[in-house]
Amino acid sequence: MADNKLLLNLSHNLREVLEDDEYYDITIEVGNDPYIKIFRAHMVILHYRSPYLRRIFSTNKRKNDGTLTHIKFPNILPEIFQIILRYIYGGVLPLDECDTSDIIKILVAANELKLQELIILLQSFLIENKSEWMKQNFSNIYRMIFENNSFLELQKYCTDLISEDPVKIFESPNFSSTPEKLLVALIRNDKLQMSEIQLWDYVLKWGLSQNPELPSDPTNFSKEDFNTLKNRLQRCIQFINFYNLTSEEFYKVIPYKKIIPKELYKDLLTHFLNSNNKKSEPNEPNIVKDIENNKSKSNVIENIKENKETNPGSNIVENKPVANIVEDIKENKPIVNIVEDIKKNELERNIFEFIEENKLEQTVIEVIEEPRKIRNKPAPNIIKEIEENSPNEDDNYYKKEIDSKIITYRHAKLILKWINKIYMKNMKNMNNTNTSTYTSYFSKWIYTDTTNNTTNNPNSMNITHTTHKLKLLLRGTRDGFAPQKFHNVCDNRFHTVVVIKTHNNEIIGGYNPVSWKSDVSYSITKDSFIFSFKGDGNHILSRVVCDAYATYNVNWYGPSFGVSDLSLREGNMGVCRQNSYEKPIRGTTDDFFATEYEVFQIVGI
Known part of the structure; x- marks a missing residue:
């Protein structure tokens, strides 16, 4: 108790020094016209209480002619700087007497002055005591929070808040102005209540809104257009888990394949081509059985066409390279020979190039390559x-x-x-x-x-x-x-x-x-x-x-x-x-x- 009393007395005495006009050696101009106020302060106190001000003083050495050091902070309101100055001198901060909007202003000013101790304290106070106000005024503050790299605790708080109700951001009329940093934080958050395809759609929407000159239809994109969109979304795309998509959902991504890293796209093709990734539904045509049961060639082809239209994500043929099975059907090869080829065939390693060259993603993507042998061998x-x-x-x-x-x-x-x-x-x-x-x-x-x-x-x-x-x-x-x-x-x-x-x-x-x-x-x-x-x-x-x-x-x-x-x-x-x-x-x-x-x-x- 005695120690606390001594600290209170020390704090009071230091605040008296602030109010004393006799020994000041620095003037601080705060605010913009017409709201400007000049504060008098003491360099030695500011020097030891603020590393940022210490650096300013080191680059603005006091002249020997008796001229006072003068610095300016035009971006800080005088009444906010007054609160911060009292904190610097006396270690007191009457937050319970401040409006929450003023606490936000104090936080921004503390960030400009690099008062790290104060930044941490204010973030914790807002999260613990002003959470309802934060929720109600979220649209007014989240940009400021994500534009400042020092507000880590508030950024995490906001990310978790949005993850529980992502519509606040994704369906907002101001979604296009969402900071990239916030968007990336949301995508990376495991708590985000949103499917992967919804996330892809919103990320794509955001990317296109950042470059309104791009065509709305990707089939009209030039190479430069794809590069523009790729550069815009590269930080977002790396955190989208495309493997959680269904085959049908993956088709929506294919028109934009050129903005996806090439190796990732190849892995995705392997994933969605692999018949083990999706169990056949009862109503899906099984092309392998059709062939093995010696059904007519016309029925096989019709099933492929029908399957493309009704079940684009289903499996067609196992362990048969796309190039050969397509050519077999085109050349009217006997069904029995097709079956034998399927049994004997070796892995075709250039399947990816063949698929892209022949634009087969949305027609025979269900036909898979034989898995590489090493994958089937136990580690x-x-x-x-x-x-x-x-x-x-x-x-x-x-x-x-x-x-x-x-x-x-x-x-x-x-x-x-x-x-x-x-x-x-x-x-x-x-x-x-x-x-x-x-x-x-x-x-x-x-x-x-x-x-x-x-x-x-x-x-x-x-x-x-x-x-x-x-x-x-x-x-x-x-x-x-x-x-x-x-x-x-x-x-x-x-x-x-x-x-x-x-x-x-x-x-x-x-x-x-x-x-x-x-x-x-x-x-x-x-x-x-x-x-x-x-x-x-x-x-x-x-x-x-x-x-x-x-x-x-x-x-x-x-x-x-x-x-x-x-x-x-x-x-x-x-x-x-x-x-x-x-x-x-x-x-x-x-x-x-x-x-x-x-x-x-x-x-x-």
């Missing part, structure tokens, strides 16, 4: 070998000293164990993938395949154990805590572990399997996690649950996991508020100060 049975070769309690590596001022070898061992479990789980989920993908993926990690395979059997692998260690990349007390230093050292590095020691001796951290970047984006991965170690030997492990927001990349933050789940920001300040990961790793949501932090990369010995 090598290496799971048991992997488990048997996993590091045991006596592994010599773990007895080596870890180059860390924060964690011990036992901490390192536990972290590597968590990572190992992720990739073991991934391996067990990959049993239906082809051998080359299976091997290539996992050889990057805990085990490697032997290249000299004496059996010449592509499915035979020798598994050799490869130990991994934590290689120190960065240490705060040695290299500095500046976000720029973190990005200079760690950007484009994969498989990194961050550990942080806080001002009250907590140990917290996270694992990022993908690379760090500086491009103001989220990285997507389902394999990241954050953690904390307690002094009593206990720990908390929290895995990502919203993989679209696994890590956040921006050059004015250090390592950042989720939407403020664990983030080290300018200076030594950090935040840890559970949003994108399954559980909180601290017992408080208060900000923390890092006394030390380290970044490691996992490498092989």
Whole structure:
């Protein structure tokens, strides 16, 4: 209680300094004509309370002739700046006395002044106390929220809100002015209550509205038109799960195939050509049975035509290349010979080119190529070998000293164990993938395949154990805590572990399997996690649950996991508020100060 009273007295005294005209050494011009106000302030206080103002002062050195430093903020209202200035001096913010619209203005102004602590506080206050106002005024504020990269918590809140009722945006008369960032966030959100074909239709509608000069009919598109639309929608298309479409729905996509990445389109053709992807309905004609039962040629052709018109997504022929079956029918080849060819035929690898050249997508897309042999062969049975070769309690590596001022070898061992479990789980989920993908993926990690395979059997692998260690990349007390230093050292590095020691001796951290970047984006991965170690030997492990927001990349933050789940920001300040990961790793949501932090990369010995 005594400490609180002292802090209140200090806050009151500092606010008195603000009101005192005697010792000021800077003037701040705020607002635009006719609403301009001049504020008097003290450079030393502003310097230490705002990194942004500190940078301004460093580029506008005070002259020795006694002239006061003068800066301008024309985009901030004077009454809003008054509130912020009182917060800077005294640490007080009477939000309960402010209208919600004014709180939004304070948030925007705090963003301009880069007052990160205030930005975080205001976002939490709005979400926790003004959610109804936010819903009622959503159409007026969501653009502002998504135009500012600092409002991460509000962006997630808005995305979740729209996902529950997407009509608010998609059927809005202002849909065409929806920021691309919001559209991408919606597409990436697993909670979005909308089918994939609806999503495609809306994305296409949005893309065409951004380029009104494009023809409404894709058959009239030039090559340049397709490139224009492709460039406009490339960030959106990568997050649409086309594999969830039905064959009939996929036909709606085909006219725009040139805006879809070529390899993706080929995979989609394989998917929709594969008869196993869709069970035959009772009313669908089975062309294979027609042929095997020696039905007349005319009936087979009629069934193909009828099937195209009534059931464009149905299956026609299994294990027969499109080119041959079409030519057989065209050449009036005897039915019995067609059946024999089907049995003997080898895989035709250029099926994609044939389909495109002959414009057969919407006529014989149901006729499939024979699946590549490797897909039908079981993946090598290496799971048991992997488990048997996993590091045991006596592994010599773990007895080596870890180059860390924060964690011990036992901490390192536990972290590597968590990572190992992720990739073991991934391996067990990959049993239906082809051998080359299976091997290539996992050889990057805990085990490697032997290249000299004496059996010449592509499915035979020798598994050799490869130990991994934590290689120190960065240490705060040695290299500095500046976000720029973190990005200079760690950007484009994969498989990194961050550990942080806080001002009250907590140990917290996270694992990022993908690379760090500086491009103001989220990285997507389902394999990241954050953690904390307690002094009593206990720990908390929290895995990502919203993989679209696994890590956040921006050059004015250090390592950042989720939407403020664990983030080290300018200076030594950090935040840890559970949003994108399954559980909180601290017992408080208060900000923390890092006394030390380290970044490691996992490498092989």
